[in-house]
Amino acid sequence: CVHSFMFLMEVSAYNGSIRMLNVAGNGIADQSSTIWNSSAQNAIDGKRMTEFNLGSCSLTDMESDPWWKVDLGNTFKIHSVIITSSNMIEYSLDGIEVWINKPDPNENSIRCGRIHQFPVSRSWYVSCDNKRGRFVTLRLYGNRNLSLCEVKVYTTEYDYPQPNVAVKGQAVQSSTLYPAAANRAIDGRRDTYYTESSCSHTQEETAPWWRVDLGQIFVVSTIKVTNRGDCCPERLDGAQIHIGNSLQNNGNNNPRCATITHIPLGDTFSFTCESGKMTGRYVNLVLPGDKKILTLCEVEVDGYAVVLDVRGSGDF
Numbered sequence: 001c002v003h004s005f006m007f008l009m010e011v012s013a014y015n016g017s018i019r020m021l022n023v024a025g026n027g028i029a030d031q032s033s034t035i036w037n038s039s040a041q042n043a044i045d046g047k048r049m050t051e052f053n054l055g056s057c058s059l060t061d062m063e064s065d066p067w068w069k070v071d072l073g074n075t076f077k078i079h080s081v082i083i084t085s086s087n088m089i090e091y092s093l094d095g096i097e098v099w100i101n102k103p104d105p106n107e108n109s110i111r112c113g114r115i116h117q118f119p120v121s122r123s124w125y126v127s128c129d130n131k132r133g134r135f136v137t138l139r140l141y142g143n144r145n146l147s148l149c150e151v152k153v154y155t156t157e158y159d160y161p162q163p164n165v166a167v168k169g170q171a172v173q174s175s176t177l178y179p180a181a182a183n184r185a186i187d188g189r190r191d192t193y194y195t196e197s198s199c200s201h202t203q204e205e206t207a208p209w210w211r212v213d214l215g216q217i218f219v220v221s222t223i224k225v226t227n228r229g230d231c232c233p234e235r236l237d238g239a240q241i242h243i244g245n246s247l248q249n250n251g252n253n254n255p256r257c258a259t260i261t262h263i264p265l266g267d268t269f270s271f272t273c274e275s276g277k278m279t280g281r282y283v284n285l286v287l288p289g290d291k292k293i294l295t296l297c298e299v300e301v302d303g304y305a306v307v308l309d310v311r312g313s314g315d316f
Contacts, residue, residue, distance in 0.1 A: 024070050031060050062145050063144075070153065083096070091145050172213075207288050218303035225299055
């Protein structure tokens, strides 16, 4: 089932009001080839800009049967896929097919649909009828370029935790022992030696803190914290994890999720909130007391986005 959409806002509903979550944004994209630095990941950067020259579209070389694929990280019931084309007529998406693949290569792929005519600078909706899969593949046939300005993959299983949503966030901290910036703690690496340039580090101060902005509100299920491995693991003892939507007192007044009693040298510990799952955009770690140093070698946040009911209208 294929429909063309005129967007009132970022579509997460059709023909009424349906709660859905785009799970492509935290995925890993790949394509058959890449030219002009137009990587596959561009198509899931959350920017629905159709001007190719703005640098937000993917592009393969001209080749036989080009393809683009996103690994969603988990298996989901896929409700629908929305594809946005570029403004370049030479990169036509006429005849593009949407396929769902499961992790087991021996299982048959499922075709959601084929868009026979795809105008430039438009977004089109393809229903996948809640078929289960982990990979979504888009294919063209013949000697073609494949360019995609945005691909969104929607599921109604929005309560399935996504792994480490912090890695795409922005981190800040109360002070920095140069060059150990706050973003080092969300670089996706659990390297625990300070010399490996993967740990954040504040100055010695009163109640140092670190905060990650997840970019939107998440229901947080688990926080994983990796301690330094080359010295002084006791520095992290007593650190508090706070989650919420307020930036009052730099976010440290948000509700407390958990307290770190001790993480051994170089270990990673998982924390679930004492009151169960908590909702918020900001995750803080604060270390109460005087003459304290806060060092974090990785902070990972698992959760799922809070999805609001929105309404889209389509010309179908």
